[in-house]
Every structure is written in C-alpha cells, then in structure tokens.
Amino acid sequence: MSQRSVRIDVPAGLNAPGEARHQVTTSLHAWGFTEPRWLDAVAVVVSELVTNAVQHGGAGSVPITMMTRGSTVLLSVADDSAELPRRRPPDDRGGRGLMLIDALSVRWYVQDDGRGKCVHVELQPYPGEVAS
Amino acid sequence: MSQRSVRIDVPAGLNAPGEARHQVTTSLHAWGFTEPRWLDAVAVVVSELVTNAVQHGGAGSVPITMMTRGSTVLLSVADDSAELPRRRPPDDRGGRGLMLIDALSVRWYVQDDGRGKCVHVELQPYPGEVAS
Amino acid sequence: MRITRQHDGQTVRVALAGELDLASSGGVREHLEEVVREIRPRHLLVDMDEVSFCDSTGLEALICVRAVATEQGIDYRLVNVHGVALVTLQITGVLPLLVPEHDAG
Amino acid sequence: MRITRQHDGQTVRVALAGELDLASSGGVREHLEEVVREIRPRHLLVDMDEVSFCDSTGLEALICVRAVATEQGIDYRLVNVHGVALVTLQITGVLPLLVPEHDAG
Ligand SMILES: Nc1ncnc2c1ncn2[C@@H]1O[C@H](COP(=O)(O)OP(=O)(O)O)[C@@H](O)[C@H]1O
Ligand SMILES: Nc1ncnc2c1ncn2[C@@H]1O[C@H](COP(=O)(O)OP(=O)(O)O)[C@@H](O)[C@H]1O
Numbered sequence: 365m366s367q368r369s370v371r372i373d374v375p376a377g378l379n380a381p382g383e384a385r386h387q388v389t390t391s392l393h394a395w396g397f398t399e400p401r402w403l404d405a406v407a408v409v410v411s412e413l414v415t416n417a418v419q420h421g422g423a424g425s426v427p428i429t430m431m432t433r434g435s436t437v438l439l440s441v442a443d444d445s446a447e448l449p450r451r452r453p454p455d456d457r458g459g460r461g462l463m464l465i466d467a468l469s470v471r472w473y474v475q476d477d478g479r480g481k482c483v484h485v486e487l488q489p490y491p492g493e494v495a496s
Numbered sequence: 497m498s499q500r501s502v503r504i505d506v507p508a509g510l511n512a513p514g515e516a517r518h519q520v521t522t523s524l525h526a527w528g529f530t531e532p533r534w535l536d537a538v539a540v541v542v543s544e545l546v547t548n549a550v551q552h553g554g555a556g557s558v559p560i561t562m563m564t565r566g567s568t569v570l571l572s573v574a575d576d577s578a579e580l581p582r583r584r585p586p587d588d589r590g591g592r593g594l595m596l597i598d599a600l601s602v603r604w605y606v607q608d609d610g611r612g613k614c615v616h617v618e619l620q621p622y623p624g625e626v627a628s
Numbered sequence: 629m630r631i632t633r634q635h636d637g638q639t640v641r642v643a644l645a646g647e648l649d650l651a652s653s654g655g656v657r658e659h660l661e662e663v664v665r666e667i668r669p670r671h672l673l674v675d676m677d678e679v680s681f682c683d684s685t686g687l688e689a690l691i692c693v694r695a696v697a698t699e700q701g702i703d704y705r706l707v708n709v710h711g712v713a714l715v716t717l718q719i720t721g722v723l724p725l726l727v728p729e730h731d732a733g
Numbered sequence: 734m735r736i737t738r739q740h741d742g743q744t745v746r747v748a749l750a751g752e753l754d755l756a757s758s759g760g761v762r763e764h765l766e767e768v769v770r771e772i773r774p775r776h777l778l779v780d781m782d783e784v785s786f787c788d789s790t791g792l793e794a795l796i797c798v799r800a801v802a803t804e805q806g807i808d809y810r811l812v813n814v815h816g817v818a819l820v821t822l823q824i825t826g827v828l829p830l831l832v833p834e835h836d837a838g
Pocket of ligand 1: 412416420443445446447448449450451452457458459460461463684
C-alpha cells in the first residue's frame with residue numbers, strides 16, 4: 365500500500381488557513397486524491413486546525429504534517445499552547461470548529477510534543493480508488 | 497482475531513492505583529495474557545495513569561477502559577481536568593510518570609471527552625501467543 | 629474576497645465571491661454590519677453563489693450579522709448556498725437560521 | 734506495605750515488603766526520614782527484596798530520602814533490587830543514584 369508524507373510550514377497569521385488549505389489539497393491532488401467533495405471536507409478540517417493553531421499558538425509558523433497510507437489520511441497541526449482543544453456549546457463567537465472536525469473526521473486526539481502540543485486528525489477515508 | 501473489553505471504576509483516592517492494577521491484571525490473566533514481565537509493565541502504566549487521574553481529577557471514581565485486539569491492548573483512563581499531561585524534567589517531586597509511560601507503551605495521546613479528558617495508551621504488544 | 633453590493637428598492641443584496649475564512653470573515657462582517665447600521669434595508673440578502681469555501685469563522689461572521697440585523701427588524705438571509713458552505717452550514721445546524729426558506733424547499 | 738527495621742552497629746537496614754505506590758510511598762518516606770533525622774546511622778540500607786511493585790511515586794519517595802540522607806553524610810542505598818522496581822529504576826535513570834554499586838557489578 366502506498367505511503368506518502370509531506371511537511372508544510374505556513375507563516376502564522378490571517379492567511380495561514382488559506383495557504384495551508386491550498387498546499388494540502390495540492391499535495392493530495394498530486395498523490396491521486398482527486399474527489400472534489402472529499403477534498404472540500406479535508407479543506408474544512410485543515411482550515412479549522414490551522415485557525416485554532418493561529419489563535420492559540422505563538423508567532424512564527426504553523427507546522428503541518430500529512431501522511432497517507434492507502435485511503436487513510438492523517439493530518440497533524442502543532443502549536444505552542446499546552447491547552448487541550450475542548451468542545452463547547454456554540455454561540456455567536458464560536459464553538460463550531462471542533463464540531464466540524466468531529467463531523468468530517470474519523471477521530472482526533474492530542475499529543476504532548478515537548479514544545480506545546482500536536483492535534484492529530486484521521487480524515488474520513490478517501491472514497492474509492494486512489495488515482496495514480 | 498479475538499476482541500475483548502472491560503470497564504473498571506475505582507474510587508478516587510490513595511488506593512485507586514493498587515485496585516486498578518489488580519483489576520486490570522486479573523482481567524488480562526483471564527483473557528490469556530499471562531507473561532509475567534509484560535504484566536509487570538502493564539501494571540506500571542496503569543499505576544501511573546491512575547495516580548495522575550487521582551492527582552489531577554476530581555472526587556468520585558476513576559473510569560478505566562481496556563480493550564484488546566489480538567496482541568494489541570489499549571488502556572484509557574479519564575479524569576475531570578482539561579489539562580494536557582506534559583513531560584517535564586524530573587526532580588525530587590516527580591516527573592517520572594510520563595517517562596515510564598513513554599518507555600512502556602507504543603504511544604499515548606489525549607482526547608477531550610466532554611467532561612474532562614481521557615488519556616489513551618497503546619501498550620507494548622503482548623509477546624507471543626495469547627493463551628486461551 | 630470580493631464584496632459587491634446592489635440596491636433594489638427595499639432590498640440590499642451583497643454578493644460574496646471567494647473564500648470565507650479567517651482572512652476574509654472580519655471584512656465581510658464589517659461590510660454587512662455597515663449595511664445594517666447605515667442603510668437599514670427591509671431585506672438583506674447575502675448571495676453565496678460564488679463563495680468557494682466557508683469554515684467556522686465564516687459561519688460565525690454571518691451569524692453575528694444576523695443578530696444585529698434581527699434587532700433592527702431586517703429580514704436577513706443567505707441565498708444561493710451550495711458546495712462547502714452548504715455542508716458547513718448543515719453540519720453546524722445553522723442552516724435553518726440563515727436560510728429560513730431552505731427547509732421549506 | 735510492611736516496614737521492618739534492623740539495627741546492626743552503624744547500619745540500619747529497613748526492609749520493605751509489598752507494593753510501593755501512591756498508597757504506601759508516603760509512609761515509607763516518613764519512616765526513612767525519621768531514621769535519618771533521629772538515628773543518623775552511618776549506613777542506611779533499604780532492602781527491596783520483598784517489594785513486588787514500585788512506580789514513580791515509590792521512586793520519588795526513595796529519591797527524596799536520598800536528598801536528606803546525603804545532607805547528613807549518611808551512606809544511603811537500596812539493596813536486593815529486582816523485578817518491577819529494577820525496571821522502573823532503570824528506565825528513569827535513577828538506578829546509579831540509589832544503587833551505586835549496581836554498575837560496578
Ligand atoms: N489549538 C488549540 N489550543 C488550545 N485550545 C484550543 C485549541 N483549539 C481549540 N481550543 C479551545 O477549544 C474551544 C473550541 O474550539 P472551536 O470549536 O474551534 O471553537 P472556537 O475556536 O471558535 O471557540 C476554543 O474555544 C478553545 O478554548
Ligand atoms: N491526568 C493529568 N491531568 C493533568 N495534568 C497532568 C496529568 N498527568 C500528568 N499531568 C501533568 O504532567 C506533568 C508530568 O506528569 P508525570 O510525569 O506523571 O509527573 P508527576 O510526578 O509530576 O505527576 C505533571 O507534573 C502534571 O503537571
């Protein structure tokens with residue numbers, strides 16, 4: 365089964381989510397993951413993870429890793445904060461990011477990475493064969 | 497491949513780690529996991545997880561779940577705190593619990609469980625065949 | 629994010645084109661709140677047809693505007709919602725709030 | 734946890750029997766610190782032969798006692814270390830600190 369991985373660093377800031385989405389979907393496309401609706405869902409998860417990292421992490425850049433194995437895709441985004449992301453009842457100010465990640469992923473969890481933490485998400489499996 | 501799971505609740509307090517060790521190793525024994533050195537390592541991981549849950553969680557009981565699938569054993573301990581356990585340089589007061597978990601497990605990670613968090617540990621795989 | 633505004637009698641239609649996310653949602657919210665505050669139209673329609681992406685920050689901007697619009701008695705809703713925006717609106721349960729006619733359709 | 738104390742000239746030997754964990758390590762630490770404070774023997778040996786379990790709380794009790802014993806110039810060490818206690822002492826790197834002769838052996 366083919367395995368691939370990529371490491372992407374985007375400068376922290378308002379443009380970080382957009383840049384991360386662009387780079388992640390470009391890599392997935394190159395690897396044969398081309399189904400548009402699935403890519404849309406991945407883009408939402410990337411956007412939420414990177415937005416949270418920008419809001420809760422420090423300055424510098426947001427490190428993103430993506431690994432694939434068959435139809436399984438793992439996405440990891442690190443930040444400087446040791447706080448655990450916690451689901452909360454949504455209101456006008458927010459609380460819908462983790463709700464979207466919950467709905468669009470198989471599971472997510474957090475690891476202490478020494479510097480801060482790293483949020484890992486197993487995306488919904490790619491539907492169908494991976495083109496190559 | 498045989499799958500088993502058990503849920504154990506021990507009252508929070510100084511005796512919680514010992515009770516948890518006892519119950520976990522009794523279940524593993526009953527399931528055919530009998531190798532003494534491996535069980536010793538599992539007991540250490542259980543003890544560290546439950547000690548941390550007692551120290552950082554609230555009153556009440558400590559919920560422990562254990563699942564097996566072939567030689568893979570997953571252990572989960574929940575507590576009320578939303579803080580992420582973080583490796584720290586050891587001193588006289590502590591800092592060796594996560595060091596032991598790191599050494600005696602394949603990986604560990606944290607999930608938000610709504611109430612507080614849950615620490616999940618994948619134990620070192622059981623060496624050899626599971627007796628049944 | 630391109631924002632275009634059209635007036636037609638009692639109706640203001642604001643068409644958004646581009647990606648609604650951390651970079652753009654602040655500006656969209658400001659623009660729409662300005663319409664609410666300064667124009668106070670009877671109907672404020674946000675045309676989502678050319679929105680190619682919308683995450684939680686986008687949703688939250690649109691929800692905040694709804695609060696102030698409703699306060700002023702303005703009929704505020706999104707039109708031409710499809711694609712990613714439709715998915716995220718559905719998942720988060722805010723679709724009936726922002727697109728009232730949707731469940732009727 | 735059973736704690737037994739034997740005096741032999743300049744040496745006090747404290748034998749521990751049972752599981753060294755959150756429930757027992759406080760008592761063990763207190764007992765050993767009392768020996769350090771009140772008896773001040775030349776040698777303080779902690780016999781681990783019958784310790785069937787030892788986690789980080791146990792190790793930390795033993796390390797804390799070492800600090801006060803060393804301050805008083807007492808030769809403090811563990812003897813007959815094996816099983817789980819040996820494993821946890823090794824993994825955490827405190828074996829040479831608490832069992833100085835171990836690496837010689
Ligand atoms: N990377 C993170 N680090 C620390 N806390 C986080 C992180 N991501 C999310 N959180 C916490 O989890 C809560 C819920 O996150 P989310 O659902 O994305 O909503 P929002 O960020 O819009 O409040 C946040 O309010 C925040 O307290
Ligand atoms: N269940 C937990 N909840 C919150 N924080 C924890 C938890 N477990 C460990 N920690 C944090 O991680 C640090 C390291 O844990 P550990 O290695 O077990 O050492 P300690 O002996 O200090 O508990 C602790 O000092 C504590 O701050």
